[in-house]
Amino acid sequence: MFGGAWAENVVRQCIASGYKGEIWPVHPTRPEIAGKRCFPAIADLPRAPDAAFIGVNRHATLEVVSELQGIGCGGAICFASGFSEVEDHDLQAEFVARAVEMPVLGPNCYGVINCLDGAMIWPDEQGCRPVERGVAILTQSSNIGMTLTMQQRGLPVAYLACLGNAAQTGLSELSEAMLADDRVTALGVYMEGVGDARAFAKVVGAARAAGKGVVVLKAGRSEMGQQVAMTHTASLAGAGVVSSAYLSQIGAGEVVSLPQLIEALKVLHVEGPLTADTFVSVSCSGGEAGLVADAAERGSLRFPEVPEATGARLSELLGPLVTISNPLDYHTFIWGNTALMADVFTAAAEGFEASLFVIDQPNAARCEVASFEPAFDAMIEAHARVGRPLFAVSTLPETIDEALSDRLMVAGVTPLLGIEDALSAIEATGAPQGEDGWLPWRPVTYEEAEVLDEVSSKALLAAAGLSVPKGVSGTKIAELDPSGFEAPFVLKGLGFAHKSDAGAVRLGVQTLENAPDIEGASGYLLEEMVSDGLAEILIGGARDEVYGATLTLGFGGIQAELLKDTVTLVAPVTGSEIETALRGLKLWPLLDGYRGKQMADVAAIVEAALRVQTMLDVDRRLIDIEINPLIVRRTGAVAVDALIRRILK
Known part of the structure; x- marks a missing residue:
């Protein structure tokens, strides 16, 4: 450890966590730090350290990095700020150059918490507990990282690391290293920028192949200060939309808040990536059943009707006064009878692929909690009998405490705090695995571009096999x-x-x-003029500086702007993926013969979108291709307006 107060914090954290390895503070004048002998200089160390925390100023950091890599240090964390985040790119480049092949995290980085082995290379407070196995969390914000360590929701954290500026070691490299540890069950990421999108796609693919789930909270989903481009595609396919499309295509789940991130990681830790398609909600109150029903309607989880055999068994157990439905309100007739509650919970769980049991634990400091124990014992028993995913869901985040969370998770029951967050977390953990080997295209960089007029744009479309109207142009x-x-x-x-x-x-x-x-x-x-159209569609292809290229599909003309009924995909995509995306549009029925109207030629839309994708793939000078609208007929489709932007030679 190098430095004063911040380095001393690291020493104290390692001691408090029971770290069994050697700790070597380096300080030119102090004889000891936190009871550990200080070495005056790097040259005085017994041997090359496995890891180092550099807590000195940014200019002194460069010298320390040089010396550490010279003696073969295993890696270093740079705490100092004042590099590229304040536009001093030259200093950051020098930092990377001096590290040579020594792995470095940062600069502007708190470090790494290792709860498996007690190595807490962390200069501030942290609230993690020792674990034998758990999830890894990566964050590009040190303060967010510290906040996540303070969770009291029962999530076992194996590693937590901050990337800071990620000048050398980035998200993909650190993710891959942590997921390689067999004690790590899942990966959670607070992401401000993905860095190398192709590399991270490979990491997620390998994790999913190993049965480990990945869930991401992408910061800045709202408008991120992008300049409004001239085409509708750029304004609709903003950074948040594109990153969501990318995460979906690589098989990573996405959440929108820190509580959802924690809850999703708990699901992945206990169950791994979910494959359940049918869910049942069980509670002793109609109020809770209603809350679940309303929340479910806003999401994508399926709560189908109770199967006939399951309903008969529940009626037999609960009696004639209980209406059998999903969500199920089982009233309080069986409350306190552990054996009967276990039978009811088992019967409900057997009829579905996953079960939610909604319950709130009383405040132990003010209430008698013993009367609620049979319900939790019954959940544990039902899970043991059925062996399918079972979630104990509270309506409020504070009504399942850490001790109860620990007890439930040991038994294989996942505690989820808050109904809305619970359902969102479950959805995120059910993200389908990405197409094997899928990678986004490499980004195209450029400085200047030109906008082609409609005549030239349509000539390129026609050359690519798209249908355009017959026409003639002139200056007058x-x-x-x-x-x-x-x-x-x-x-x-x-x-x-x-x-x-x-x-x-x-x-x-x-x-x-x-x-x-x-x-x-x-x-x-x-x-x-094309006058026999059944629908107007927007198709936009655009380069993306991070994710390679995108396809945006939606209803054309002003409908795209007003309704925002569009979907964005990251290239490359297949025809079936395009058709699936079209079917997800709110106005899809207008293409599918709504109220007896003629059906539009959806295959022609898919073909046009694929041809736009091919144009981007074949000609890397093309930056934006917008067809708005593509008028779709009963048979065929015509690009009646188009705009193309390409790189100047």
Whole structure:
């Protein structure tokens, strides 16, 4: 340990945790720190340390890093700030250069908590307990990391590490190392930026293949200060939307709060990634049953009707006054009878793939809790009999304490605190495993780009096999010859990013005779008007500086902006994935023959989206491709408006 007060905190943390290895403080003047002998300099150490905490100022840090790598130190944590996070990129580059091949965490990093072996390389307070196995948590915020150590929800934490600036060792490298420990059951990440998206996808894929789940809380899901781009695609496929699509495609669960992160990790620790498809909720109150029903309607968990055989058995046990339903309110007729409660809980659990038992423990400091013990004992017994996922869910986060959480988890029952957070956590842990070997495309970097006009954009679409209207262009309206075309026409003024907003689109034109100019137009495009469409669809392909490229699909025109009924996928995707995404849109019924209307050619939409993806794949100069709208017919689809942006040579 290098430094003064912060280094002393690390020494004290290791001593308090019972760390059995050697601890070597290094200080030029102090004889000891926290009862441990100090060494005046690195050269005085008995041998190269396995790990080091560097708690000196940023400039002195560079010298310490150089010396440590020179003697073969196993790795170092850099606590000091004042590097790239304050725009001093040169200093951070120097930090990485001096480390050479020695692994370093940080700078601007608290460090690593190892609750398995008691190695607490951590300069501040932390609330973790020793464990024999548990989850690993990575966070890019040291303060968030410290907060997570203070949880009292029964989550066993094996490792917690902060990445800081992640100048050298990043999210993927540290995740891979921690997941390689057989004592680690799952990985939770508080993510501000993924870093290498391809590398992290590989890590998640390997974890899922090993039966370990990964759940992520992505910071900044709201608008993240991105500049509004000229296309609808960029405004709709913001960073939060794209990161969510990416996490879904690699098989990582996503949550939106720290409580949900903790609850999801508890599920993964006890059960691993969930495969359950049907759920039952059991409580002794109609109020709790109603809360579960309302929360379930806002999510994706299925609470189907009670199977006939299960219902008959429950009626036999509960009597005629209890209505058998899901969620189930079993009243209090059986309260306190452990054996009968266990039989009821078992019967309910046997009819579904996973069970939620809603119950709130009284405050032991103010109440008598003994009368609630039969309910918890019955849950444990039911789990032992059925062997399927069983969750003890409280309505309030404070009504299952840490001691009870520990007791339940040892018995294989997962305590989940708060109904909303419980259901969200369960959903996150059921994220389907990603396609084997799937990786996002490598990002494309560029400095300058050009916007192609509609004529040039449609020429590229046509060359890629997409259908576009017949048309003719010119610098003046008088130059446009409609011979060979069928009215009605669409007349468009060129040179506008959003032609409709500028009043530069005239529909249903029968003749160009005496047609007035469009103010501000740099040229004109006359096309046959597509009048037999059944739906207007937006298809957008866009490069992403982190995730490679995206496809955004939705209903076109102003509907995309007003309803935000769009879905974003990270390339590459398959046709079946595109169709599944389309079916998830709110307005999907309009494509599927809603109220007896004709069905649109969904296969044509899928084909158009795949061709846009191929264009991005084949020509890495293309940055954005927006078709808005793609008019979908009963058979076929036509790209009636398009905008393409590409890198300048």
